[in-house]
Amino acid sequence: MTTRKPLIAGNWKMNLNHLEAIALVQKLAFGLSDKDFDKVEVAVLPPFTDLRSVQTLVDGDKLRIVYGAQDLSEHDAGAYTGEVSGAMLAKLGCTYVTIGHSERRQYHGEDDDVVNAKVQAAYRHSLTPILCVGEGLPVRQEGGHIAHSLGQLDGALRKITAEQAKSIVVAYEPVWAIGTGEVATPEDAQEVCGALRVRLAELYDSEVASAVRILYGGSVKSGNIAGIMAQPDVDGALVGGASIDAGEYTKICRFSDMPG
Ligand SMILES: O=C(CO)COP(=O)(O)O
Numbered sequence: 318m319t320t321r322k323p324l325i326a327g328n329w330k331m332n333l334n335h336l337e338a339i340a341l342v343q344k345l346a347f348g349l350s351d352k353d354f355d356k357v358e359v360a361v362l363p364p365f366t367d368l369r370s371v372q373t374l375v376d377g378d379k380l381r382i383v384y385g386a387q388d389l390s391e392h393d394a395g396a397y398t399g400e401v402s403g404a405m406l407a408k409l410g411c412t413y414v415t416i417g418h419s420e421r422r423q424y425h426g427e428d429d430d431v432v433n434a435k436v437q438a439a440y441r442h443s444l445t446p447i448l449c450v451g452e453g454l455p456v457r458q459e460g461g462h463i464a465h466s467l468g469q470l471d472g473a474l475r476k477i478t479a480e481q482a483k484s485i486v487v488a489y490e491p492v493w494a495i496g497t498g499e500v501a502t503p504e505d506a507q508e509v510c511g512a513l514r515v516r517l518a519e520l521y522d523s524e525v526a527s528a529v530r531i532l533y534g535g536s537v538k539s540g541n542i543a544g545i546m547a548q549p550d551v552d553g554a555l556v557g558g559a560s561i562d563a564g565e566y567t568k569i570c571r572f573s574d575m576p577g
Contacts, residue, residue, distance in 0.1 A: 321527075321528070321529075321530050321552045322357070322358055322530075322552075323356070323357045323358065323530075323546065323552055323553045323572075324357070324358045324360060324486060324530050324532060324552065324553035325357055325358070325359055325360070325553055325554050325556065325566075325569060325570045325572070326360040326361075326362060326385075326413065326447060326486075326488075326532065326553065326554070326555050326556065326560075327360065327361045327362060327556050327560025327561070327566055328362045328387060328415060328418070328534075328555055328556065328557050328560060329361065329362060329363050329364065329367075329387075329560060329561050330364075330387070330420070330557060331364060332364075332561050333363065333364070333367060333561060334366070334367070335366055335367045335369070335370040336370075338363050338367035338370055338371055339370050339371070339374055341361075341561065341563055342361060342371055342374055342375070342380070342382060343374065344563035344564075344567075345359065345361070345382060345563055345566060345567060345570075346378065346380045346382060348563065348564070348567035349381075349382075349567060349570055349571070351381070353570060353571055354381040356573060357553075357570055357572075357573075358383065358553075359381070359382050359383070359570050360382070360383045360384060360385060360412065360413055361382060361383075361384050361385075361560070362384065362385050362386065362387050362413065362415055362447075363384065363387075364387065365386060365387075365401050368384065368386065368406070368409045368411065369409060371384050372384070372409050372410045375410070376410070383412040383413070384410070384411060384412065384413070385406070385411045385412050385413025385414050385415065385444070385445075385447070386401070386406050386411055386413075386414045386415070387414075387415045387418065388401075388414070388415060388416070388418070388421060388435075389401060389402065389403045389406055389414050389416070389435060389438060389439060389444070390402050390403070390435075390438065391431060391434035391435045391437075391438050392438070393438065393441065393442075402438075402442075403438045403439055403441060403442030403444055404442050406442065406444060407442040407443060407444060411444055412444070412445055413444065413445050413446075413447050413486070414435075414439050414444045414445070414446060414447065415446075415447045415449060415488075415555075416432055416435045416436055416439060416446045416447065416448050416449070416473070417432035417435070417448055417449045417450065417469070417473060418449045418490075419449060419451060419453075419490060419492045419495060420495075423492075429468075429469060429472025429473060430472070432448070432469075432472065432473045433472055433473050433474070433475050433476070436448060436473050436474070436477060436485075437476060437477070440477070440481050445484050445485065445486060446485050446486065447486045447487075447488055447532070447555065448470070448473050448485055448486065448487050448488065449488045449490050449534070449555070450465075450466045450469035450470055450473070450487065450488070450489060450490070450513070451465075451466055451469075451488075451489055451490040451491045451492055451509075451534075451535075452465040452466060452491055452492065452493075453492040453493060454492070454493040457491060457493060462491065462509060463508070463509055463512045466489060466509050466512070466513060467512060467513065467516045470487065470513055470516055470517075470520075471516070471520070474520060479521040479522065479524075479525050482517070482520070482521055482525050482529065483524070483525050483528045483529065484528075485529055486529070486530045486531075486532060486553075487513055487517075487529060487530075487531045487532070488531075488532040488533070488534050488555040489506065489509045489510050489513060489531065489532070489533055489534070490533075490534035490535050490555060491505070491509075491535050493535075494534075494535025494536050495534070495535050495536070495557065496536070496557060496558060497535075497536060498536050499535075499536060500535060500536040500537070500538075500541050501533065501535055503544040503545050503547065503548050503551075504548075506533040506545055506548055506551055507548035507549065507550055507551060510531045510533065510548065510550040510551050511549070511550040513531055513550075514526050514527075514529070514531060514550050517529055530552040530553055531550055531551065531552050532551070532552060532553040532554055532555045533545050533548075533551050533553075533554055533555070534554060534555030534556065534557070536557075536558075537554045537555075537556045537557075537559060537569060538559050538565065538569070539559070539565055539568035539569050539572075539575055540575075542554060542569050542572040542575055543572050543573075543575040546572050546573075554569065554572075556569055
């Protein structure tokens with residue numbers, strides 16, 4: 318049984334403008350009680366353009382929802398048109414930043430070196446990375462899923478100290494289960510999340526390995542969250558599509574009330 322506080326993080330991807338963002342966060346805050354927030358950390362990861370509105374709402378109403386961004390630049394400032402820096406995100410009160418999401422790796426060519434540079438940039442600005450790893454279907458079919466995910470973890474953590482690594486969040490997101498309705502079984506999720514934790518102990522020590530929260534992501538819904546959360550090395554979920562539906566996301570955050 319883990320003593321790590323579970324984290325449910327909603328990756329909104331490229332959905333919801335700032336007005337829709339306010340409406341969704343208000344609904345989540347209304348649907349979740351202090352008791353829920355005692356049991357689980359609830360995060361939202363809206364598009365950049367929504368962050369200022371979410372910050373104003375969270376600060377103004379003293380909400381217990383935390384928030385973060387879906388990406389950041391590996392650079393801190395300068396002539397990088399279209400990029401957003403870690404310093405800017407920190408100023409907006411972000412706690413988290415997603416790094417290395419498979420959609421960034423696939424559509425924007427982000428390799429392990431870029432991911433590693435972004436992890437370092439996040440730590441320079443006291444942001445907590447949610448580092449995404451996970452294999453595509455061909456790799457899974459060849460049985461290379463564990464080696465693939467561990468390789469991405471190794472690559473992302475180069476030059477990261479044990480002190481820094483202790484706070485990282487790792488999300489195992491098998492690409493074949495993202496947005497497809499094809500969810501990994503709880504045993505599939507545990508197999509890779511457990512292997513990631515062993516690798517953290519090898520890269521650092523058992524203190525780091527037992528501190529790091531490891532999430533599962535890929536077609537998480539209220540109907541499958543309880544089984545996934547019952548696994549010993551799964552400390553939460555990174556939720557895509559279901560996180561922009563207030564009712565469904567609220568149910569996911571209350572996973573301990575859902576049937577397994
Ligand atoms: O990519 C994901 C979260 O980052 C998962 O997306 P879905 O929950 O829509 O499958």
